[in-house]
Amino acid sequence: MTSASDNPLDLSGASRRWRPAPAIRLSLLLHAGAVVALLAQPALWPWLLGALACNHLVLSAAVLWPKGQLLGPNLTRLPASAAQRNEVALTFDDGPDPEVTPQVLDLLDRYQAKASFFCIGEKAAAFPDIVKDIVRRGHSVENHSHRHPHAFSFFGTKRLRHEVQTAQAAITAIAGQAPLFFRAPAGFRSPMLDPVLARAGLHYASWTRRGLDGVKSDPDAVLRRLTTGLAAGDVLLLHDGAREPVVLTVLPVLLEQLAERGLKSVSLPEAFAVPGLDRR
Numbered sequence: 063m064t065s066a067s068d069n070p071l072d073l074s075g076a077s078r079r080w081r082p083a084p085a086i087r088l089s090l091l092l093h094a095g096a097v098v099a100l101l102a103q104p105a106l107w108p109w110l111l112g113a114l115a116c117n118h119l120v121l122s123a124a125v126l127w128p129k130g131q132l133l134g135p136n137l138t139r140l141p142a143s144a145a146q147r148n149e150v151a152l153t154f155d156d157g158p159d160p161e162v163t164p165q166v167l168d169l170l171d172r173y174q175a176k177a178s179f180f181c182i183g184e185k186a187a188a189f190p191d192i193v194k195d196i197v198r199r200g201h202s203v204e205n206h207s208h209r210h211p212h213a214f215s216f217f218g219t220k221r222l223r224h225e226v227q228t229a230q231a232a233i234t235a236i237a238g239q240a241p242l243f244f245r246a247p248a249g250f251r252s253p254m255l256d257p258v259l260a261r262a263g264l265h266y267a268s269w270t271r272r273g274l275d276g277v278k279s280d281p282d283a284v285l286r287r288l289t290t291g292l293a294a295g296d297v298l299l300l301h302d303g304a305r306e307p308v309v310l311t312v313l314p315v316l317l318e319q320l321a322e323r324g325l326k327s328v329s330l331p332e333a334f335a336v337p338g339l340d341r342r
Contacts, residue, residue: 080260085132128249134256137267144333145295152177152327156303158192173317175327183208183229190236202329205241215250243267272299275308
């Protein structure tokens, strides 16, 4: 995915028409064709059932492939223009946390780095002053669902819409600006999520490399995952809402390494040159 002059995305935040990904379009056609074929030739039902089963296996595999594109556009790297400016994007999931997030913000200030915080709607509502501080310091606040349910990828359209839109409304009311990007809990994306995001004016984002600090407590291993092969244009994932705040150990070293490599951390909207963005 690309942006600004080399970007086809509509980053206005306005609701847009959903355009199914080729795999989704093919799946819809397969289901419709199976119904027609079954009505015409009932004896074909074993073959049709097998075809549909294979289709669902492919979609299930796509759900478990966080950086995949089968279910729709997926931001895994910054646009070419951002990479040419030696930019990377630091992103933080599962916050805000009243103890950890302020310390993360102080570290980012110390290194004059900007980032994007994918916030859980309920936590944003619980700690509105932290959300406002994120924005005040020049970072962006993005949508990470309202309650971060573990079964998110199994939800139907109605429940997906509730999770996305409730968080979108809560964060927008607090931050004073609507999130432009959405990341699914644990990165597991429902095949039915894309039309919900289109209606909300959101674009799906995953990552280039993640530290797995939400499940691992070894700072050296987390840092190694983030820096091995690190390059301009990468999107990096850490957590400011993890039970064990490994991020506070990893982040200073990571920011030092970014500086040594001549890389600048920016928020996702800044990387995409969103019009009207306050570039502090």
